Amino acid sequence: MTTNTNPLAPPSALLAELTYRCPLSCPYCSNPLQMGGRDTEMSTEEWKAIFDQAAALGVLHVHMSGGEPAARRDLLELVAHCAGLELYTNLITSGVGLTRASMAALAAAGLDHVQLSIQDSTAEGADWIGGYEGGFAKKLEVAGWVAEEGLPLTINAVIHRANVAHAADMVDFAVRLGARRIEIAHTQYYGWALHNRAHLMPTREQSEKAYAEVEERRARYRGQIVIDHVAPDYHAKYPKACMSGWGRLSMNVTPQGKILPCHAAETIPGLEFWNAREIPLADIWANSPGFNAYRGDDWMQEPCRSCERKTEDFGGCRCQAMALLGDASACDPICVKSPRHGLIAEIAARDSAEKVEGFTPRRIERIREKSDA
Ligand code: SF4
Numbered sequence: 001m002t003t004n005t006n007p008l009a010p011p012s013a014l015l016a017e018l019t020y021r022c023p024l025s026c027p028y029c030s031n032p033l034q035m036g037g038r039d040t041e042m043s044t045e046e047w048k049a050i051f052d053q054a055a056a057l058g059v060l061h062v063h064m065s066g067g068e069p070a071a072r073r074d075l076l077e078l079v080a081h082c083a084g085l086e087l088y089t090n091l092i093t094s095g096v097g098l099t100r101a102s103m104a105a106l107a108a109a110g111l112d113h114v115q116l117s118i119q120d121s122t123a124e125g126a127d128w129i130g131g132y133e134g135g136f137a138k139k140l141e142v143a144g145w146v147a148e149e150g151l152p153l154t155i156n157a158v159i160h161r162a163n164v165a166h167a168a169d170m171v172d173f174a175v176r177l178g179a180r181r182i183e184i185a186h187t188q189y190y191g192w193a194l195h196n197r198a199h200l201m202p203t204r205e206q207s208e209k210a211y212a213e214v215e216e217r218r219a220r221y222r223g224q225i226v227i228d229h230v231a232p233d234y235h236a237k238y239p240k241a242c243m244s245g246w247g248r249l250s251m252n253v254t255p256q257g258k259i260l261p262c263h264a265a266e267t268i269p270g271l272e273f274w275n276a277r278e279i280p281l282a283d284i285w286a287n288s289p290g291f292n293a294y295r296g297d298d299w300m301q302e303p304c305r306s307c308e309r310k311t312e313d314f315g316g317c318r319c320q321a322m323a324l325l326g327d328a329s330a331c332d333p334i335c336v337k338s339p340r341h342g343l344i345a346e347i348a349a350r351d352s353a354e355k356v357e358g359f360t361p362r363r364i365e366r367i368r369e370k371s372d373a
């Protein structure tokens, strides 16, 4: 018997990765290591056709992300198109590339929400981590423009070894910026973060201290700001309910039109993902082999298969099971019930002992040269 929720229920959200281009080079970026450049990206008309199909399919929220979505010259046109379809539009941005005029135009075009990333609570730390001088000052400016336009603002901060001591300061900072929500997300190790894990992993003590300090802020700022707190995976007891279940609620669109259940799904070898340049979105949602691979629970192994928590966390993350165990259908080893759970403590202890300075900044060009070689 399976606990499959209706696999043909429509997705409620679509993450549109408009481009992998970004002026920043965060070492924890979730973008893939092999990234296509501008010449491979979908055109304005191709994106609009996807948004049309998404609205018809039942999608309610479109998250415009990247890379840096403001690197697309047609961002305003795409936002206006989504607003015309009555889709709720959320711009996930580093702020770099936006101007006072473009923010006003986006708001006038119907943008509903802005999610602004910060790399640290200090200019020095933030500019170093993001690899972009003046980035922090720019974010302060952008936050002010968002407020002037009357748009709701969420601050997003990824926590790792280089800024873990400032996690609670970042909540204070978001309050001062007038944000309604902050997402404090301890690094999830995919993409560049997995590549740089040995330089990003905090010690257990550092993670637990930061976690407790942020939770203390939750009580302090009740009614002022909502805190979404993503726990540090490698120091958790149970895994996260990754994507709220594979292929259950949302889909990711890559800049090249591939439709994925999550941004890391292509790291699982052997899965077939379809492209919206060739196949209608509704068909992909219902029939793409990659989407159907881990829907329901028929694919599960023990201990997940007979576990009472399987409808809560869906056995954890398939990409993490693949990355750490080489088996995407295994129980996510973050889980204490996993027979391989001991590996997590080993990795965390080993990686948190490395120097933080040696990480590789994310770069499209560097990877291109490497892949062309
Ligand atoms: S994580 Fe950093 S490098 Fe990656 S898209 Fe966001 S701002 Fe750009």
Ligand code: SF4
Pocket: 238, 239, 303, 304, 305, 307, 308, 309, 310, 311, 313, 314, 315, 316, 331, 332, 335, 336, 337, 338
């Ligand atoms: S055994 Fe599987 S389903 Fe149960 S808690 Fe662990 S990861 Fe979740």
